[in-house]
Amino acid sequence: MPRQLLNLFDYELEAAERMEPAYHAYYAGGVAENLARDDSRAAFERLRLRPRVLRDVSSVSTECTVMGTRCDSPMMIAPAAMHKLAHPEGEMATARAAKRAGVIQILSTMSNSAVEEVAAVGHPLWFQLYVFRDRAISEDVVARAEAAGCQALVLTVDVPALGLRENLARAGFEGAPHLDFPNFSGPGAGGDVVHHAAHTFDPGLSWKDVDWLASKTRLPIWLKGILRGDDAAIGLEHGAKGIMVSSHGGRQLDTAIAPVDALPEVVEAVDGRCEVLVDGGVRRGTDVIKALARGARAVMLGRPPLWGLAVDGEDGVADVFEKLRFELENGMMQCGCRTLKDIGPDLVV
Numbered sequence: 172m173p174r175q176l177l178n179l180f181d182y183e184l185e186a187a188e189r190m191e192p193a194y195h196a197y198y199a200g201g202v203a204e205n206l207a208r209d210d211s212r213a214a215f216e217r218l219r220l221r222p223r224v225l226r227d228v229s230s231v232s233t234e235c236t237v238m239g240t241r242c243d244s245p246m247m248i249a250p251a252a253m254h255k256l257a258h259p260e261g262e263m264a265t266a267r268a269a270k271r272a273g274v275i276q277i278l279s280t281m282s283n284s285a286v287e288e289v290a291a292v293g294h295p296l297w298f299q300l301y302v303f304r305d306r307a308i309s310e311d312v313v314a315r316a317e318a319a320g321c322q323a324l325v326l327t328v329d330v331p332a333l334g335l336r337e338n339l340a341r342a343g344f345e346g347a348p349h350l351d352f353p354n355f356s357g358p359g360a361g362g363d364v365v366h367h368a369a370h371t372f373d374p375g376l377s378w379k380d381v382d383w384l385a386s387k388t389r390l391p392i393w394l395k396g397i398l399r400g401d402d403a404a405i406g407l408e409h410g411a412k413g414i415m416v417s418s419h420g421g422r423q424l425d426t427a428i429a430p431v432d433a434l435p436e437v438v439e440a441v442d443g444r445c446e447v448l449v450d451g452g453v454r455r456g457t458d459v460i461k462a463l464a465r466g467a468r469a470v471m472l473g474r475p476p477l478w479g480l481a482v483d484g485e486d487g488v489a490d491v492f493e494k495l496r497f498e499l500e501n502g503m504m505q506c507g508c509r510t511l512k513d514i515g516p517d518l519v520v
């Protein structure tokens with residue numbers, strides 16, 4: 172009997188059966204013992220909700236804005252490399268689904284579809300940046316993202332080196348030579364994301380590079396991969412306009428603190444000066460409520476859209492977001508919240 176796809180976990184199981192095992196391992200894995208990956212999820216499970224009753228929830232809205240952009244729900248597509256490992260239409264299918272779901276897509280530097288092509292879908296699109304040792308290539312990538320109409324740049328700050336992805340060796344993952352990275356050109360531009368992380372990304376990145384980036388673009392810069400309040404505050408001093416609390420899906424430093432646990436400290440440190448987003452382990456509508464109750468403006472999802480893509484392309488990604496939006500709406504009713512503004516810190520312990 173075919174599996175019923177009732178929630179995001181069902182999509183995860185179904186994708187695992189459908190995908191090429193080595194590619195699946197690349198998507199699913201964390202690092203070392205997978206403790207950071209698994210605790211990101213477990214941290215949401217540890218939190219408990221304190222619902223309010225008798226608040227007339229006959230009409231509920233999940234609408235919000237993120238940096239001024241209206242979204243149907245407080246969810247975004249986190250940047251993830253190589254969507255074509257899941258589906259031949261890759262990031263294009265994801266983009267069309269984002270448009271249908273009314274959510275912002277963040278395109279990875281390491282996407283298999285060019286930023287210009289993805290932007291032509293006409294939905295709100297942000298661009299995630301890895302800074303290369305060769306700054307000229309990075310400047311070109313930034314200029315292309317800006318010219319294509321991306322609304323923000325997301326500088327990933329948690330990859331000083333690739334994490335210890337032992338599972339890739341075990342699964343025999345060797346990149347995908349048939350795929351391409353069309354957002355940049357240069358030596359060895361095709362195929363292997365792991366190779367690029369080791370040889371192309373700049374491990375010498377420091378706060379002065381945030382200043383450098385700000386001098387090269389008129390787009391707002393978000394910092395992705397912050398897990399401490401002090402780093403968030405330094406980021407704002409260097410001109411960042413938004414903070415993304417993330418442990419890269421537990422793919423970088425094992426035993427890193429769960430993002431939803433780091434969130435309150437970061438929210439306190441920025442003290443209303445910018446919006447804060449969080450990702451890592453968001454799988455249920457109640458997780459979204461918990462993240463918002465702890466001060467996030469919205470959440471981002473990394474793996475679930477990839478599972479949707481692997482199962483049913485554009486329709487699968489759209490369904491993942493519709494399921495989560497429906498769960499959020501239901502959770503809001505159970506908690507006595509008519510709008511996202513009704514979700515406050517008192518809701519969660």
Ligand SMILES: Cc1cc2nc3c(=O)[nH]c(=O)nc-3n(C[C@H](O)[C@H](O)[C@H](O)COP(=O)(O)O)c2cc1C
Pocket residue numbers: 197198199211249250251252279280281299327395417418419420421422450451452453471472473474475
């Ligand atoms: C397969 C895969 C590829 C990723 N590639 C990138 C990337 O290119 N840039 C980046 O900033 N984060 C990348 N991430 C991290 C995600 O943006 C996000 O932080 C993480 O997946 C959130 O956790 P979740 O998968 O539990 O939702 C990737 C994650 C996965 C699973």
